Each structure stands twice: as C-alpha cells, then as structure tokens.
Amino acid sequence: MPTQRHGPRSRRERPAKPALTRPGIIATAVELMRAEGLERVTMRRLAAELDTGPASLYVYVRNTAELHAAVLDGMLGAVDLTPVTATGDWQDRLVQVLVSYTKLLFDNPGLAQSALVARPSGPGYLNLLEAVLALLNEGAVPDGRAAWLCDVLLQFATATAAEQATRDHNTEAEQEMDALVAAIRNASAETHPRIATLGDDLVSGPGSDRLDWGFRLLINGAIHTPRPIEQNR
Amino acid sequence: MPTQRHGPRSRRERPAKPALTRPGIIATAVELMRAEGLERVTMRRLAAELDTGPASLYVYVRNTAELHAAVLDGMLGAVDLTPVTATGDWQDRLVQVLVSYTKLLFDNPGLAQSALVARPSGPGYLNLLEAVLALLNEGAVPDGRAAWLCDVLLQFATATAAEQATRDHNTEAEQEMDALVAAIRNASAETHPRIATLGDDLVSGPGSDRLDWGFRLLINGAIHTPRPIEQNR
DNA sequence: ACCTGAACACCGTTCAAGT
DNA sequence: ACCTGAACACCGTTCAAGT
Numbered sequence: 480m481p482t483q484r485h486g487p488r489s490r491r492e493r494p495a496k497p498a499l500t501r502p503g504i505i506a507t508a509v510e511l512m513r514a515e516g517l518e519r520v521t522m523r524r525l526a527a528e529l530d531t532g533p534a535s536l537y538v539y540v541r542n543t544a545e546l547h548a549a550v551l552d553g554m555l556g557a558v559d560l561t562p563v564t565a566t567g568d569w570q571d572r573l574v575q576v577l578v579s580y581t582k583l584l585f586d587n588p589g590l591a592q593s594a595l596v597a598r599p600s601g602p603g604y605l606n607l608l609e610a611v612l613a614l615l616n617e618g619a620v621p622d623g624r625a626a627w628l629c630d631v632l633l634q635f636a637t638a639t640a641a642e643q644a645t646r647d648h649n650t651e652a653e654q655e656m657d658a659l660v661a662a663i664r665n666a667s668a669e670t671h672p673r674i675a676t677l678g679d680d681l682v683s684g685p686g687s688d689r690l691d692w693g694f695r696l697l698i699n700g701a702i703h704t705p706r707p708i709e710q711n712r
Numbered sequence: 713m714p715t716q717r718h719g720p721r722s723r724r725e726r727p728a729k730p731a732l733t734r735p736g737i738i739a740t741a742v743e744l745m746r747a748e749g750l751e752r753v754t755m756r757r758l759a760a761e762l763d764t765g766p767a768s769l770y771v772y773v774r775n776t777a778e779l780h781a782a783v784l785d786g787m788l789g790a791v792d793l794t795p796v797t798a799t800g801d802w803q804d805r806l807v808q809v810l811v812s813y814t815k816l817l818f819d820n821p822g823l824a825q826s827a828l829v830a831r832p833s834g835p836g837y838l839n840l841l842e843a844v845l846a847l848l849n850e851g852a853v854p855d856g857r858a859a860w861l862c863d864v865l866l867q868f869a870t871a872t873a874a875e876q877a878t879r880d881h882n883t884e885a886e887q888e889m890d891a892l893v894a895a896i897r898n899a900s901a902e903t904h905p906r907i908a909t910l911g912d913d914l915v916s917g918p919g920s921d922r923l924d925w926g927f928r929l930l931i932n933g934a935i936h937t938p939r940p941i942e943q944n945r
Numbered sequence: 946a947c948c949t950g951a952a953c954a955c956c957g958t959t960c961a962a963g964t
Numbered sequence: 965a966c967c968t969g970a971a972c973a974c975c976g977t978t979c980a981a982g983t
Contacts, residue, residue, distance in 0.1 A: 692940060
C-alpha cells in the first residue's frame, strides 16, 4: 500500500475538507445564519462556506425553501419547553412556551417569514407541537379543537414575528409603518368614522402586551367555539 | 392652436409612451401581476413593460417591497364590502367580508406573503379596516379590543392565505406538507403521545371549515378576553 | 427634477461531464 | 452515487452623467 503523499497545505483556513452530508450542511447553514442572518444563507454562499459549488448541495437539499425550513427546525431546540412540566396555571405556562418561540423568531429576522412558507417537520417542530398539545390536554380542551388551535397559536406567533422582524432590522419597513400611521391619522371622520375614532389605538401598545393578549384571546376563543361538526372522540 | 403633427409610429406595440407617474406605474404593475403573477413583478420586468430602465422607477417607488404593497392595495378594491350594510347577524357578515379578503389573497399567490412584510396603507386597506371596525362596533365589541382585534383578524386571514398560496402553485411546498404529514404519522406514541393520539386531525379538515372556525374563534375570544388594562372609553 | 446607461454585486437551478 | 464547472436566466440597487 503506497504511502499517501502529504503535500503542503493548499488551504490555510479549512485544513480538512469534510465530506458533504445533510446534517453537516445544515449545521453549517445554522452557523452561517447566526453569523450573518438568514438573508445570507443562500445556496451559493453556503456552498462557498463548504468549499464546493452550489450544484453539489442539490444532492442533499431540494431547494432554498427546504434548506431554510431545516435551519429553522435546527434552531427550535432553543425554545424553552420547561413550563410544560412546571406547576401553575396551564394557560400561563402555555403562553410562556409560545412567548419563548416568538422571541426566538424575533431574534432571527427572516426565519419567521420562511416558516410561513415552508413549515419545518423535523424533531424541533414535533417537540414544540407536542408541548403545546400536552398543555391544551391538561387544560381539557377537546381534542378536535386542540388539534386546530395549536396550528392557529403557532401561526399567530410566527406571523407576528414575521411582521415585527422585518420592521426591526429594516429601515424601509419602518417607513411603511409610518405611512400606515400617517394614513390612519389623516383618515377623514366622514369617510372613515371608526378609524378616526380609534386613531392611534389601532397601531399602539407595546408589542408584548398585544402578543400576550393575542395568545389568551386564542385560548379563550377555542374554549368558547365548537368546531363545525364537533368530534369529541 | 397648431395641429399636432402625426409622425409615423415608431413603436408598433406601444404607440404612445406615456409619461411615468406613480399611479401609472402601479396600474401597470397590477396588470402585470394579473397576467404573470407577483413573482414576475420585479423592478426590471416592470421597467421593461414601461419601456424604460429599472433605475427610472426609483423616482416613484422606494423599493420592491413598497411596490408590492401598493399593488396589493390596488387589488383590495375587489374585496366585497356589501355585507357591512346588509341585514343579518353581524358576526356572519364580518366573516363574509373576511372570507372575501382571504379569497382574494388565495387567488393571487405571493400577494399574501408580501402583505405580512410590507403592509399597504392606501385607500383599499383603509376601506377594509373601516368595514371590519364598523361591524365590530355594531357588535358592541369594546373599542380597545376592536382596535387590536381587527389587526389579528386580518393577520390571520393573511397568514392563512400566505401558507396555502405557496402550497398550491408550488410543488416543492406540497412535498414539504407531505413531509410534515409523514412526520406526524411516524410520531412515536412514547415520545409524542399527544401527536400520536390526534394524528391526522392535526393536518386535516377542508380549509374553508378551518378558516371559518378560526374567524369565529377570534371574535368569540375577543368578546371573552379583556385587554391587559381595559380602556373602555 | 426627472430620466438613463452602465455597472456592481449578487441570486436559483440545471445539466452534461467527470470520478 | 456523488460531485463539479459552466452556463442560463435572471435579480435589486446605486451612481455619475445627461436633459
């Protein structure tokens, strides 16, 4: 067996180029997103990080949307699920879990948006789903409603984060928000009496109050709203 | 008054190149979106349609997100607001308006997604907002809650459309849905007992039933959930 | 003030060809 | 089966220069 020749290192930064694997690719993508934000997690940028060409990634990843969904699932491990087994009011604990999920999305602008398009289906998402369902079960929410409600709860959290996320790190979106505020203030009392009456209240309030109220509204709503054909199973 | 000279047409397709104006640009963008979908409403594509270069558009439009918001606002005129002044249960009529809005977004994949990022603030949006607020007022929902609720209602409609829209015209998203369904079916009863129990119910049901239930849940929820510090005004 | 050409700095995805 | 180079067909946005 001939000894393998050890040439001088051609790459100083990445001395050993690891073989491509799906978990490895996604781990690198998560790193990249933490370092530079989701908007930099592109096929080309990621391929460069892995010392290869973009075409190579298509063996392991269907497309960019699927890649982003996998990245999100990888981050969902950071959601605090301890309230599930803690003591106290089940609604309060459910809100805690949901707030933790929402905060994660808040801190990672862009992730929330991609979550609305391509839902993750990995272990991170399943654990979060199970946690929400466990708390709804503890609260004796009928199974049929619980199944649909958990979807609405996570969707509300995701959509809220998607809206806020883009408004935070993005000057343009801020200006659009200002445009909406201005439009509401300028609304004529004759053509838009309700908007004129409510005024700033329409766009006011600290985000966390609105978020908390929203979660409690959803839970209360489900308790008071039977499904079209209620299956109690 | 000198007669205007009629030179030979230099451009057969677009005999008169109209001056650029913001309303004109947005009208062309709406046309383009109806013809080819929002994903084709790019600065470059739109500029080509207007016989100019992309740079010219930046005098009238801040960026692509703002353009898309303006397109959406232009389409909101098609939402059926007649239930506002009709007779019958106010909740049913509110749901009718919201379903009309949702359907509009359903038919125009991509528009919903952009609505979550850059909210419109034009006449179309204000009219829709006023309609929802008028019905909530008719239902005697306290002002403070109505102000926040209308946001949640429209957000729910928008997010639902954004999810479904991408799933419809997009084969990739379908496969991701399948991945989620498969993941839920394969969930172990030991690690994920609630998911295993509820099973297909988590992803089941005709979309319109879930949508209707969601709207009614939100309305009921608001009726039963005071704001953190309720201002009754 | 408005409009433009040209450039800068990127994208996703496919495919034939190699190993 | 996996990996690659190269290509195809696009993007958004800026800026100096013109009118």
